[in-house]
Amino acid sequence: GAVVSQHPSRVICKSGTSVKIECRSLDFQATTMFWYRQFPKQSLMLMATSNEGSKATYEQGVEKDKFLINHASLTLSTLTVTSAHPEDSSFYICSARAFQLSSGNTIYFGEGSWLTVV
Amino acid sequence: RKEVEQDPGPFNVPEGATVAFNCTYSNSASQSFFWYRQDCRKEPKLLMSVYSSGNEDGRFTAQLNRASQYISLLIRDSKLSDSATYLCVVNRGGGYQKVTFGTGTKLQVIP
Numbered sequence: 001g002a003v004v005s006q007h008p009s010r011v012i013c014k015s016g017t018s019v020k021i022e023c024r025s026l027d028f029q030a031t032t033m034f035w036y037r038q039f040p041k042q043s044l045m046l047m048a049t050s051n052e053g054s055k056a057t058y059e060q061g062v063e064k065d066k067f068l069i070n071h072a073s074l075t076l077s078t079l080t081v082t083s084a085h086p087e088d089s090s091f092y093i094c095s096a097r098a099f100q101l102s103s104g105n106t107i108y109f110g111e112g113s114w115l116t117v118v
Numbered sequence: 119r120k121e122v123e124q125d126p127g128p129f130n131v132p133e134g135a136t137v138a139f140n141c142t143y144s145n146s147a148s149q150s151f152f153w154y155r156q157d158c159r160k161e162p163k164l165l166m167s168v169y170s171s172g173n174e175d176g177r178f179t180a181q182l183n184r185a186s187q188y189i190s191l192l193i194r195d196s197k198l199s200d201s202a203t204y205l206c207v208v209n210r211g212g213g214y215q216k217v218t219f220g221t222g223t224k225l226q227v228i229p
Binding site for chain 2: 006034036042043044046091093106107108109110111112
């Protein structure tokens with residue numbers, strides 16, 4: 001299947017600093033990527049839909065000024081957590097939709113990034 | 119009502135048992151459906167798409183009931199390695215192509 005790579009896999013940062021997470025589609029072009037957050041023992045929560053060349057679409061309750069999303073190319077989307085606080089500590093996962101003849105539109109996930117804010 | 123609902127479980131079953139999960143969705147315009155598997159502290163991985171006619175992949179069978187708006191996943195001959203959380207995913211389709219995840223059903227296969 002298609003491959004989505006996410007980096008870094010783990011990051012620890014100080015409260016008040018910003019952290020950037022990258023999401024790359026390695027063998028396909030993705031005009032749309034998705035960013036999710038998952039707290040322990042909870043479900044994936046969609047944060048925003050990242051659109052190549054245009055502004056991201058944020059879900060209700062997600063602060064767009066705090067979670068900056070940039071989708072500058074067809075293979076790269078970035079999520080920047082600005083002025084991070086301990087409550088932002090979470091598992092952040094990106095995904096991208098790939099079309100394959102065998103299965104149609106299928107969503108593939110990056111490996112996820114563990115963010116710990118201390 | 120949530121867009122996609124699943125019984126969170128956990129389902130504790132002995133090895134070799136057959137177990138079934140259901141997932142209901144509220145938007146009748148939903149176009150495509152998937153089951154994903156998520157292991158603890160890992161990203162979800164696609165298990166199988168769900169087709170209108172139903173589909174089978176080894177020990178796994180997925181079915182879609184559009185009239186009642188639910189999808190199901192049946193696992194036969196459960197293995198210890200099947201222990202994971204199974205996520206139901208519904209794609210609303212259309213221009214926005216919004217994807218919604220269920221909260222997941224946790225399966226624990228016991229020796």
